[in-house]
Amino acid sequence: MSNSLDSYLVLSAFLFAIGTFGFLARRNAISMLMSIELMLNAVNLSILAFGAFEAQLKTHAAVIALLIIAVAAAEATVGLAIVIAIYRNRKTPLVDEYDSMRE
Amino acid sequence: MPIGNSIPLVGVRWDDVLFVVLAATLLGSALLVVTLRDIIRCGLALTLSFASLAGIYALLGDPLVAATQVLVYIGAISILILFAIMMTQTKNAPTRLVFQTQAWIAAVAAAVIAVVIAATVLATAWPSGGQRLATGTADVAHLLFSDYVLPFEVVSVLLTAAVVGAVYLARREVSRREEDRS
Numbered sequence: 001m002s003n004s005l006d007s008y009l010v011l012s013a014f015l016f017a018i019g020t021f022g023f024l025a026r027r028n029a030i031s032m033l034m035s036i037e038l039m040l041n042a043v044n045l046s047i048l049a050f051g052a053f054e055a056q057l058k059t060h061a062a063v064i065a066l067l068i069i070a071v072a073a074a075e076a077t078v079g080l081a082i083v084i085a086i087y088r089n090r091k092t093p094l095v096d097e098y099d100s101m102r103e
Numbered sequence: 104m105p106i107g108n109s110i111p112l113v114g115v116r117w118d119d120v121l122f123v124v125l126a127a128t129l130l131g132s133a134l135l136v137v138t139l140r141d142i143i144r145c146g147l148a149l150t151l152s153f154a155s156l157a158g159i160y161a162l163l164g165d166p167l168v169a170a171t172q173v174l175v176y177i178g179a180i181s182i183l184i185l186f187a188i189m190m191t192q193t194k195n196a197p198t199r200l201v202f203q204t205q206a207w208i209a210a211v212a213a214a215v216i217a218v219v220i221a222a223t224v225l226a227t228a229w230p231s232g233g234q235r236l237a238t239g240t241a242d243v244a245h246l247l248f249s250d251y252v253l254p255f256e257v258v259s260v261l262l263t264a265a266v267v268g269a270v271y272l273a274r275r276e277v278s279r280r281e282e283d284r285s
Contacts, residue, residue: 002122002162003235009224011126011159015133017217022137024209025202030187031142034149037180038133041156044168052163052235059242063251065168066243069175070258074265076180080187081269088275093191096203 008049016042027094029083033076040072121162128155140201146188150181164235167243 001007015038022035044065051061087093090100109116132155135148153176160169203209247255 002116002118005229006224007122007126008159008163009229010221011129013220013224014130014217016220017213018130018133018137020216021209021213024212025206026137027201027203028142030184030191031137031145031201034136034145034184037149037176037184038136038152041153041176045156045159048160048163048165048168051238052165054230055236058236058238059246062165062168062238062243063247065165066171066247067251067254067258069168069171070262073175073180074261076183077265077269078272080183081272084187084190084273087191 005049005053008052009046012042012046012049015039015045027096029086029093029095030080032095033079033083036079037072037076040068040075044068118162121158125155125158125162128152129159138201142188142192143185146181146185149184150177153177153181162235164237166237167240168238 019035019038019042022038023032026032026035047061047068048065051057051059051065083093086098090098092098110120129152132148132152136145136152139145139148153172157169157172157177160166160172
């Protein structure tokens with residue numbers, strides 16, 4: 001089971017779907033950011049799985065995964081800073097109460 | 104004492120056991136992240152899912168990426184998320200309804216995505232390498248600083264910009280009156 005590419009890719013697909021559900025369904029802005037982290041991790045897992053089963057992609061996959069981790073860290077930093085800035089103005093972390101542009 | 108390739112008496116390979124345990128931990132904790140009501144527990148479950156994913160990376164033969172996962176995701180991003188949770192939690196926030204009202208549509212969409220991707224993966228004939236050899240850290244370093252040196256530099260500029268931007272966005276606004284007084 002651990003020797004077939006299929007199992008890793010299916011695992012990655014499930015993780016991505018869980019992240020999608022969390023991003024669409026949660027009301028808390030920080031929960032949505034956590035779901036984005038899950039989706040990024042799913043993508044990283046599939047890249048590394050491709051690298052592990054294709055000899056000429058092996059090192060490239062590791063390098064690309066490292067770059068993705070760095071970009072994800074930058075994204076998390078800026079995203080959480082934006083959430084904290086909005087929270088300071090609106091006093092709520094719930095995204096469906098950010099409706100002042102609707103009126 | 105060396106242990107064999109497979110568990111004695113049962114004949115199941117250690118790799119398979121590790122994969123099943125890590126994958127179950129990963130999917131279970133990811134489900135807890137998106138369904139738990141208490142958001143601080145969501146953050147802790149997220150840490151657990153990062154950790155089990157690091158184990159899967161090591162199983163795939165990428166020890167450097169597994170170490171980076173532990174350092175960056177568990178060490179930095181989880182802590183950042185936990186701090187952000189603590190800064191935005193209010194006692195009187197409504198905690199009973201964690202989902203949007205259209206959550207079931209999101210659930211259907213996520214299930215469709217999972218089924219479609221899984222079906223596509225299973226229907227495609229992938230090359231089966233079989234041997235998962237460990238990536239050498241020296242090879243990664245050589246590649247990172249030869250072919251990938253431009254993305255590397257761009258990422259370092261991006262990280263600097265992200266740090267500056269985060270400090271600018273999250274700092275406390277100095278009110279006009281305090282500025283006049285000083």
